[in-house]
Amino acid sequence: MITFTILTICFLAALSFKIKKVKAPVLRTLTWYLHLTFLAFSVLCFLLMLNDYGFKGTQTERVFYSLYAGTGMLLYGLSKPDNDARYAYLLFFFGFPFLLLIGLLLPPLRTITLVAMFTFLFDSDFHRYKIDDDYALQAKTSGILSAYPMYSLITDKYLFFEKITPEVVIPREPVHTLKMNKLGNDSVRIRLNRIDTVIHIK
Template sequence: MITVTILSLSFLTAVSCKIKKVKAPADAMRLLWYAHLVLLFFSVLCLLMMLGGYGFKGVHTERVFFSLYAGSGVILYGLTPQNASGKWVYLLCFFGFPFVLLFGVLLPPLRIFTIMAGVALLFDGNVHRYTIDDDYTLETRDMGILSRYPTYNLVVDKYGLFEKTTPDVVSKNYSLQALQTAQKSGDSVKISILAFDQHRMRFDTTIALQ
């Protein structure tokens, strides 16, 4: 719920600033703009790394950067006087996003697509990580209504601050109940999964470590 929490607080702050017609000091606005641009830089960096399967260490680090970037834009909109300028239109895109989702939900032809897009953008997912050793971790990720079954990803520690994710290392479509990992050698790991579909079942598989 990290994404929803950050964006909700930012939206409520912006609405409050608009209602009370808050005029922030020039230095505070300048500092907030600098923070927003720094978050834009890290958001673009995260997006570029994600295209190659890389990311900052942590389960939701990229989502935090994206959420803070959008949230700071929403707050800036609440503090910026309304005028027909490129800066105001840019900030309006952040503030108007919830209204776009609401408009899509109200239109039957767009309802299902709007709901799926909203869940994908706002829902952080249920993520669990199972340590294999100091460098390797098996990650299970469940995106709720977007995916019936969890995906299994291999996460590799890279360069101290980064990690590389290899998706779908286990291709089993079952609802996960429990999972255990046991490293067999320096280049492979045994994965034992207790799953539930129509009845409880257990299966073992071995994956190679890169």
């Protein structure tokens, strides 16, 4: 619930700033710097994702995205009402929860809104099965969006990054047994339920 927690705290703080009409130019300037920093990290995360890479850790990208959106909410609370594009940009972050609420109240949009909520607000469950110091098998479950875990091969790369090879095995059923053992230096044998396969790791 990292995403939901960060966005909830930032939204409530922004709402408090707006109600109390807080004037803190130094805080607003620092928040802008943070917001632009998290924007840069979010863009980097997106580019890495397009190439099946990511920062180390299961929720690192979500933290960057959440802090980017959360600092946008805070900036809206610290900014004076205006008609310029920058204020409209900040209004999007603050107004996103209201858009979700409106979507839930309108039957034609309810299903789409629920999918958006689970996609953007609720974290997936991850579990990693270590193969060795450089490789691991990752099981990712996305709640109602995915009936069964998706299995990816995680490869340690370049100090802060890892390569993600998705769907190396697709059981399409609840997992009861999982066994792995390396075959030399370039492959791993995976036995998952009735699946017995060998994947290359070099």
